Amino acid sequence: MNKKLRLIFLLCLLFLPTGCLHYVELGELEVVENISIDYQEDTFQIIATLIEKKEEDLTRKIIKGKGSSIEEAMEKIKTKENKKLYIAHLNLLILTPNAVEQQLESILYYFLENSESRNDFSVALAEDITMMENAENTIDLSKKIQIVEEDLGTSKTCYFEDLLKDLLEKKRSYLPFLTKQEEQITVEGIYLLEKEKLIEHLTGEDVILFNFLHNNIHTTSWKGNKVLSNTTTIRYQNQKIKIAIESILTEEKKNYADELKKAIEEMFSTYQAKNIDIFDFAHAIKIGDYAYFKDHQDTYLQEITLQIEINTAANNQGERGIDFHE
Amino acid sequence: MNRIKNYEISVLLFFLTQSQFFIYGLNSFTKESGRATIIAMILGSIIGFFLLKLTLSKKYFTLKKKSLFLLIPFLVLHLSYILNQTIHFITYNVVSTISYYLLAAAFLLLVVFCVKRGLKTITRSAFIYLITSIFLFCITFLLLFPKMDFSNVLPLMDSSTFEIGKSLFIYLLISISPYFYLSIFERKLDKEGEKRIVRGYILTHIFLIFNTLIIFSILGLELINLYPYPEISIFKKVSFLNVIDRMETIFSLTYFLALFLQFAIGFYTLHFLMRRILPIKKEEVSLLLLATILFFFSASFSLSRNIWLVTLGVHLLFYLFTSKSVIH
Known part of the structure; x- marks a missing residue:
């Protein structure tokens, strides 16, 4: 009798606390x-x-x-x-x-x-x-x-x-x-x-630059250059923001790095004047020198300068691996 | 009393420490010391290690029966708080539609059943739960690895020394107070047993720190502070080829098992102490009486976490200043 009671009790425990009472049908x-x-x-x-x-x-x-x-x-x-x-x-x-x-x-x-x-x-x-x-x-x-x-x-x-x-x-x-x-x-x-x-x-190129600096480029087209992939790293050192961009293009063009660098600097200057940290350099500064960031939270944007390094490589095989030069 | 093996003690202590850390909450630490919580945990673990080595090697003496009476109210408060937090965890994450009383009653009856079978049942269950927990942890780690961003952990030193010290003290309290339960195990620990306890301690804290790093890397400080259970929130991100997903309830089983063991061993200890003092012959009566007291206490009084921390402090003091084998 004792065992039967225990079994009935355990069965009740199984059903009651598991939410079966308030079950809702998929159709509802x-x-x-x-x-x-x-x-x-x-x-x-x-x-x-x-x-x-x-x-x-x-x-x-x-x-x-x-x-x-x-x-x-x-x-x-x-x-x-x-x-x-x-x-x-x-x-x-x-x-x-x-x-x-x-x-x-x-x-x-x-x-x-x-x-x-x-x-x-x-x-x-x-x-x-x-x-x-x-x-x-x-x-x-x-x-x-x-x-x-x-x-x-x-x-x-x-x-x-x-x-x-x-x-x-x-x-x-x-x-x-x-x-x-x-x-x-x-x-x-x-x-x-x-x-x-x-x-x-x-919109347009501004968003592409935004994505470049947030390391969020998968594929894009920048000033006639097809970018297949990109990696951006940002580090902070002695009031300098060091930006390293490694892009793989379908075809290496000489003006890509210069134009990209100029565009980033111009965009940064525009938003620096408005006191908007558009590229979120605060994150790099926090990691690189938290003490500096803590003391200069309101002024860091006006104190930093950029040091941009852009490296490119060509992937002649294009997106689908076909060599267009054959 | 049943004899339990040295490794079973280590496993039990792992779950007790994990459970106490979970009850206090990672977000409680981070609201105090931010990302420096990790520093506080590492330092706390190191200090706790030396404290453990020191206390394990001390001499034995027997405590008088009357002084055991002092522990009982603290254990009642301690267990009431754990029961309250466990049921809150279940209603928040698993079944939000079932009443507190029904869940508490079901949980207590499960614990009573386990405790009645003896300490050996609890410790053997702990070993099985350990295998389950390791398995679930490995799966979640592998599936969450692509989502980890270790830059979320930096900067590490974003809090003052006082804030880190406060977190360190509470972490120490949470880490060493479970060793109070060593007092309830019948036989004295030999050298091999002491080695296993120390090894168990090291592995427990490596696991806790590693788990904390994973949570930080996935959620970041702000979301850890926002979510009531950040330890469970990361499980919502577990997804594999859109086949394995929405399984956070299953993965959170590790924490439920830890809470269950914490409560079970505390219940066992309290019951054991009570029977030494109160002349109740039938074990079933004393178990159900104790369960009823805890049920009403946890449901009627909303205990603050600070009171729970005081009970941990009492456990810690008891462990530090008394013998390892009090009850014969």
């Missing part, structure tokens, strides 16, 4: 792919892209909600569909300039405190979230940003945790910018964010 979950948040006139407007499986295909569905807080707006979305919103598969969070400048902290904390959120999604900026109302346009947006970053170098993916880290450490970050062109959503450079204010929109 609404899997959220993207969330777009705008903040206008003290109201949060949310557009969520939900993934639905119909027979063998995945389709997208758009749903909207409004509320005086994010929780209220998300709750209104839930009520409409009568299903539980599941944000563990969130790919992209899109914010408008108003949402970023007025409610960034509350938005970030919503996802931070939500135990279902895995915080592995990327974040982007869009002028207007109404472009997200067309479900077809929202397919694989985060991948689009990644492709532009890797193939062209004219954007940079910003992940939620990287955004948090940058804002906490440097009070400065960046967000890829989405815009609508001829009914299609395109990626147009990045926006710089400083102390929760959008300060500068970088």
Whole structure:
């Protein structure tokens, strides 16, 4: 009898504390792919892209909600569909300039405190979230940003945790910018964010230079030179920022290094005058000489000079390994 | 009492140290001493090593029964806090929808079952958990390696000497206080046993420092300070070919096992001391009575971490100033 009681008791233990009581069927979950948040006139407007499986295909569905807080707006979305919103598969969070400048902290904390959120999604900026109302346009947006970053170098993916880290450490970050062109959503450079204010929109070559100095170039094209890969190292020594760039090009051209060096120096000078550490040299200074950084946190940018060394190598085989010179 | 082997003691002490470090929280250290936490841990480990060598070689003497009574309230506070933190950990990371009372009751009954079987069961379980933990650690290390950025660890000396000293003291307290449980093992340690304890200590602290470096390299200081459980947050990044992912609950099992063992050995000790003082004949009655006391105490009173640190201090003082084999 004693053994039987123990067995029954252990079986009860197996089922009760493991969460089976509150199990939710897959069909009762609404899997959220993207969330777009705008903040206008003290109201949060949310557009969520939900993934639905119909027979063998995945389709997208758009749903909207409004509320005086994010929780209220998300709750209104839930009520409409009568299903539980599941944000563990969130790919992209899109914010408008108003949402970023007025409610960034509350938005970030919503996802931070939500135990279902895995915080592995990327974040982007869009002028207007109404472009997200067309479900077809929202397919694989985060991948689009990644492709532009890797193939062209004219954007940079910003992940939620990287955004948090940058804002906490440097009070400065960046967000890829989405815009609508001829009914299609395109990626147009990045926006710089400083102390929760959008300060500068970088496009084209400026973003490529930004990516060069953040060691984020995969492949790109710089002044007619096709760059296949690149490594940038930045070190600090005696108020000098030593930048070493090693690029592999399809064809070695003499003017590449000179033009790149000139462009980096010009861009640095422009933002040095605005007191914006565009290339994040603070990180190198912190690692190289923390004592100096601690004493010169507000003035280091005006005191440092650049020492740039660019080395190139040609890869005549091109991207696909075919030798065009045969 | 059951005889346990020397290596089983080392394994148990590994889990006790790991569990206490987890309960205190890496982010509690980093909020105090930033990246210099690693320096504090290294220095704390070295000082603890010499302290351990010194105390292991001291002479034996027997403590009077009456003084054991003093330990009981501290052990009750200590275990209540651990139970509270364990259930909070489970509700935060695993099952957020189950009530505290149900989880606490289930956990306590599991511990009672284990303790009733004896110290040998606890130590043998610890050895099996060690194999599981090593296996899970190896997988997570291999899969997290591409995500490590060791520049997140620098600059190392970003805090003042006072802040590093404070972290060092607390780390020392957390590292040496588990050795208080050496007092409950029946036989005296021979030279071989002492060597194994010291080796176990060294390996434990190499593991803890290495694990801390991994967490720093993946999350960085700011995210460690932000997340309530940074040790678990890194498991969310484990991903292999989109097949092995979303397994943080499984990987966090290592910490659950450590917490379980910490509570089980503390429960065993408290029960053993109580039976020496209170005349309860039936073991089941005393076990359930103790479980009930801890259940209500942990649920009714929100103990602060400082009180828990005081209980660790009492354990440490008891270990430093009494014999290694108190209870015969």
